Amino acid sequence: MDKHEHHEDHNETWHMSHAESEQILEDVAFYRTLISNVVFIGKQGQADWVLVDCGIGHYAKRIIEAAEKRFGNHPPKAIVLTHGHFDHVGSAEKLADHWDVPIYIHPMEMDYVTGKEDYPVGDATVGGGLFSILSPFFPTKPVRLGKYIQPLPTEGGLPFLNDWTIYHTPGHTPGHISLFRQNDRTLIAGDAIITVKQESSMAVFVQHQHVHGPPAYFTQNWEEAEKSVKKISHLQPSVVITGHGLPMEGELLAEQLQELAANFKELAVPKHQNKLH
Template sequence: MSGHEEEAAPGVFCKTIQIVNVCLINDQFVNDTWFLVDAGMTGSSETIIEFTENHLPEGVKPKGIILTHGHFDHVGAIIELVEHWNIPVYAHPFEIPYLTGKEDYPEGNPLPKGLMAKLSPYYPNKAINLENYAKELPSDGTIPLLRGWRWIHTPGHTRGHISLFREEDRVLIAGDAFVTVKQESLYHVMIQDQEVSGPPQYFTFQWKKAKDSVRNLENIKPSVAITGHGRPMRGTDLADGLLDLALNFDEKAVPEKQ
């Protein structure tokens, strides 16, 4: 759980804070151009700032924060971070209402098996308000000031969920489009055993789109995947697990109707 940190690929650092991952990614052509991906849980701003300062050149701050989506465990520290750094937050246009106080997410679904799912109605679902810090990502898949990376719309977990892909070495930051731990189970979350799994069931409501997103990500054949929950996976473990999930999504990912 909390504390795991690694360089998952050149210029890609990830850290687990409580139950969720944050990443730092760079423009490999410009040493002082870095972005933070996602913003962790409430109360983690100091840890994220320290993580950032440990890896960025002295005196350099991130150019912005990219959100895979706006659920509470991915935006918990974002208000403190944008005020500390005075930087923009980029997200898919469909996520902007949840980031500007206009729309709340649905409440969590307690029906899937596992304690994390049972507790989900108590997880925060209210919109935050980033006001003018919130910016829409360009529609062409690019990210302002960040060369070598593109964003991919991967809806299902949320309407505006995105993943990030670096074509050169096929590095994927998947967000919660799929994860590498069975997130519904507190036991699996605690021991962090690796398994390519579908998006967290308790906060996923568009299952057809979620399946299409997993298949699209499998088709790009990532060499390494950093997901919102669980540790990075690579090689045949990733390839075989992601293919199995794509082919058997309904059985492996979609919760049973209860």
């Protein structure tokens, strides 16, 4: 083994030993893959669980490690994707291969995960920091999830998760979804809203909590994004887990979400985009 291989092996061992999810509720936990979150739905140790989103590439081993610490050797019943951006599907194929489970996504996202259509290139003109500037270099090519990918029902029931409801929350992408559980008003929002200023690398690394609109550099339709935020606000979630940032709950979440919904154009839409509407 040369020095480079030893260094890579040492890094992998370090990451694996630290791959552990953080529990939010008895049956909801999340794990951060550098810049984006994956969510585990299911109680500690139980066989009946579902993974929401798959983070960036090269994180499959760490996600598996975090899952095994929480659920033992039980594979998930399914993987659900909120949308098809690189930082949410990066490890999807390797995870589906490892567990041999289906991956579900909204029908309007299918072309982006079956090799048929590219997402728009990131918009560096939205401002806000380093990630915006770098966004044109982020991957936008369609991934190919092949035999594993299946379309979700467009609204309503979710396979294996009877008490959760799918809400179509487009804008960031055409087929973006959020998951909501009415009995305790828990929301898994993907990138429809986030709790960190994702355009700024400093904010991402510090993880300062605040409710924001979707990541601006990748958001395709701001009118739809605003409608989705209003839909989410109307649900009055008590806990929210987003694709980027730390979970939020309680009064601070309620106040900031209401403010974002009421003043979306001023708070979320880039100034040059505002002028187009």
